[in-house]
Amino acid sequence: MTVREGAGWKEIPRGGLILEPGNAVAYETGDWRTFRPVWHEDRCIQCLLCWVYCPDAAIEVKDGKVTGVDYRYCKGCGICATECPDKAHALEMIREEEAGADG
């Protein structure tokens, strides 16, 4: 059961129960960044440390390879950029306003 926005008290599950499994994806938490990580595919050595350390699930991986950052959930903590090996330096933190409009 998905709770409709603006639902009244008679419609919603009691006591704050969430009845829909895995609905956390519907809550996009990536809108409070000051900095954002930018992934440079050409420098990436595919060690996956960023994926391991990301406290959310914002590093996108496909077929065992990093493919980018999911900005819907990335909060800009910078852990991925810190953990990215110096020799690669594939993740770079930039100010949100430098990022342009592509999101």
Next chain:
Amino acid sequence: MGEDVRPGTAEAAGRDDRARRRRTALTGNEAVALAMRQVEPDVVAAYPITPQTDIVQFFASFVADGRVKTEFVTVESEHSAMSAVVGASAAGARAMTATSANGLALMWEVLYIASGSRLPIVMPVVNRALSAPINIHCDHSDAMGARDSGWVQLWSEDAQEAYDNVIQAVRIAEDPRVLLPVMVCYDGFIISHALLNLEVLTDDEVKEFVGTYRPDRSLLDPDRPVTVGPLDLYDFYFEHKRQQAEAMAAAREVIPEVAAAYAALTGRSYGMMEAYRLADAEAAVVVLGSAAGTARFVVDRLRREGRKAGLLKLRVFRPFPASEMAEALGGLRAVAVMDRCDGFSAAGGPVFNEVRSALYGLDGVRPDAAGRPQGRAPNGPPLVVNVVYGLGGRDVDPEDIEAVFDLLFRRIEGEEPRGEDGAGVLSRSLRPSPNTEVHYLGVRE
């Protein structure tokens, strides 16, 4: 709510009937531990505190002796006890704990989590004064402080009622219309440690009465997974609280239904309150807990002297039976509301404030078109005074309660409060406002 019906004596029960009902004598705590054993919850997590200690001790022996299959969780504090039963209840278990005084205080934040999460936990609360100064004896400041925590509160006069209330509490809490936790309150030492008569049910009768708990949603149901206790901000929190208010209102219907089913089984009837010799009374006391029994004794004595005294014993404080209260007291001339707790509002104790509020706006306050008073309170609502008594276990005996009735009858005869009513055991009254009178019964000036 039956006039002049004393629960527990089940008028004119024949000898065979009595044998079947198994009259015995147990301390209040023994009776409650027995009820818990007979209910046999899935999980009990509890931490011992005087005067509740016996319950934990007895129940732990039931577990150790293999008399129940209950999972007994020994915890390091009451905060943990309540947290453990919250977890157990959310997981789908029938869960119980028990506490007193400072233990209840330590549970505070989790009480709200239990009720807000709509978990049907049952908890005996053996009433004891809160520190400081430290005191192990009875008053109601512990449970009264938790009156707004969203728990149903059943109050018991004696061991019989504590036993009966624990069993009924399970069904009240788990009713799908309610799904709220329930406290079963009874007086520390006065009831918990006194050996008193009661009739008990067989294990099978209790099991059949409470039935099997089948929660519609639980954490341990992998086919229908749920999340419990999520973040709930201004978008939905208010709606969830509105639901809670509705559940508490529904408890007003469910509590009498459960009582009726229990009466069919036991012959002992319970309502939201008990009106004793109220129908033609001029003056009455409103009281909850063990002092109600002492007040009943006094009412009988005054009646023999021809004085129109009555008693209203409150059994359910949450939900508060406001309309029944107005109905029962509206026709009286003077009422003393007895609080075994000073709410420190400087304007009277918690029971007083709610009872008097229930009487406000009664029919009859406003005159009809011809200028005559009308309705349930033709002479206007009764005078209501507050009597704070018994703090920290201060004994209240028949003479004390008689002094309260004397005060009421003097007021009925037109005597104005003078501030020195404390000639006897009633102290000089506090006069927080021109129409409010608060006495301290049995305190030394």
Next chain:
Amino acid sequence: MARLTEVRWHGRGGQGAKTAALLLAEAASEAGLFVQGFPEYGPERMGAPVLAYNRLSDEPITLHSHVARPSVIVVLDQTLIRSGEVVAGLTEGGAVVVNTPDSPSRMRERLGLSDRGGVRVAVVDASRIAVETIGRAIPNTPMMGAVVRVTGLMELTRFLEVVRGLLEEKFAGRPRLIEGNARAVERAYREVRVD
């Protein structure tokens, strides 16, 4: 018996005043009476003066206050008499039962009851009986026997029957304690002297 009998027990922590009050209530309940048995909890330490109460009636009891005017006062330890207050509130026609080797008349004097002819004074050397039957100077069970005799609460055989049943529950697997306590009750019942 009167409609309501109120009993106050005086003892010292460790002498079993509370246990006796509860056991007497249980026994009376088994025998069909309505009962209350409750202690007054003060400082809980060995040797401190303690109080316990009974109410026994042939009607349900709703009073939940302390007993202020007992018709029976039981004194487990005669050294408490020095404190003077043991007979406070004793009703006319009531009785005091004291654990002492003294004679009833001597005890009446010590209690200051010489001018209260309507009050009975009963004595029994419960400590000696306890030593001889149970092996320890715990006077509470023999004093129950004395109280039952003085109050006429119930027949000795009936009382012994229910007390034995309760002792068997409490001291399961300790037959010497059960026997000793039962004998103590019976001896005190027979040996109590009333002036």
